[in-house]
Amino acid sequence: MRPYVILNAAMTLDGKIATKTGSSEISGLEDLKRVHELRKEVDGIMVGINTVLMDDPRLTVHKITSEKLDNPIRVVVDNKARTPIESRILNDDALTIIAVSNKVETDNIIFERSKALSEKADVFYSKDPSVNLKELMKYLYSKKIKTLMLEGGSTLNFSMLRENLIDEIRVCVAPMVVGGKYAKTLFDGDGFDFMKEAINLELKNSYQLGKDLVLEYKVL
Ligand SMILES: NC(=O)c1ccc[n+]([C@@H]2O[C@H](COP(=O)([O-])OP(=O)(O)OC[C@H]3O[C@@H](n4cnc5c(N)ncnc54)[C@H](O)[C@@H]3O)[C@@H](O)[C@H]2O)c1
Numbered sequence: 250m251r252p253y254v255i256l257n258a259a260m261t262l263d264g265k266i267a268t269k270t271g272s273s274e275i276s277g278l279e280d281l282k283r284v285h286e287l288r289k290e291v292d293g294i295m296v297g298i299n300t301v302l303m304d305d306p307r308l309t310v311h312k313i314t315s316e317k318l319d320n321p322i323r324v325v326v327d328n329k330a331r332t333p334i335e336s337r338i339l340n341d342d343a344l345t346i347i348a349v350s351n352k353v354e355t356d357n358i359i360f361e362r363s364k365a366l367s368e369k370a371d372v373f374y375s376k377d378p379s380v381n382l383k384e385l386m387k388y389l390y391s392k393k394i395k396t397l398m399l400e401g402g403s404t405l406n407f408s409m410l411r412e413n414l415i416d417e418i419r420v421c422v423a424p425m426v427v428g429g430k431y432a433k434t435l436f437d438g439d440g441f442d443f444m445k446e447a448i449n450l451e452l453k454n455s456y457q458l459g460k461d462l463v464l465e466y467k468v469l
């Protein structure tokens with residue numbers, strides 16, 4: 250058993266979720282409120298380590314009225330235990346799970362960092378050199394995470410998609426264009442070679458929210 254996974258992101262019309270420098274304020278105020286309503290509904294919220302390093306996110310419900318109890322469990326996919334100990338994701342507002350890879354077994358620095366993180370978070374040790382996402386999903390389900398919001402970035406989004414672990418995609422398309430071949434897109438990673446390998450989606454809903462357009466897809 251695994252959580253029901255909803256990928257939520259904001260992108261520019263040209264599919265970028267950040268510029269080449271990592272700047273990523275894309276959603277309008279109305280969309281941010283929608284995101285926080287969703288954070289309030291789900292049991293868990295997951296990001297990749299680069300998102301933590303770039304944005305220092307809290308991943309809590311803070312743009313709408315809420316209580317501490319509304320905060321989902323935060324999950325970071327972090328092979329080498331690089332989550333900074335002072336990062337906001339480790340604050341007392343919610344529980345945090347850091348998923349590290351089996352590199353902790355062979356690298357003393359990574360081992361020491363994971364030990365330090367275990368004082369502030371629940372550390373999940375994967376059996377593989379890059380966190381095994383299927384295994385992690387099973388673990389999260391065992392921690393009572395029945396619904397999980399995936400909040401990026403591009404690399405983790407693609408890995409989750411490739412492993413068939415995403416059930417829904419909700420994307421805010423902002424009326425902006427930034428370009429740049431080094432700017433992160435909604436899904437990066439290695440990508441597929443042929444169109445016939447594409448993951449197919451079904452558009453379930455679409456609406457305008459302030460300046461933005463929200464598209465909601467079911468993954469087929
Ligand atoms: N606009 C948005 O909605 C939005 C949302 C989130 C992040 N972002 C932006 O995305 C950028 C970060 O994206 P990114 O692609 O560099 O990093 P990411 O956040 O996807 O983190 C990727 C890292 O996670 C680790 N990882 C461990 N196991 C993995 C696995 N099995 N599969 C994949 N990754 C694994 C690896 O170290 C990998 O490099 C930031 O600039 C951030 O601002 C934008």
Ligand SMILES: Nc1nc(=O)c(N)c(NC[C@H](O)[C@H](O)[C@H](O)COP(=O)(O)O)[nH]1
Pocket residue numbers: 257258259273274275276281284296300304305306307308309400401421
């Ligand atoms: N929906 C959405 N619109 C955006 O314009 C944007 N940049 C993100 N980015 C998601 C990412 O996970 C961010 O790091 C957190 O949104 C940081 O903010 P918090 O302190 O967690 O609220 N998400």
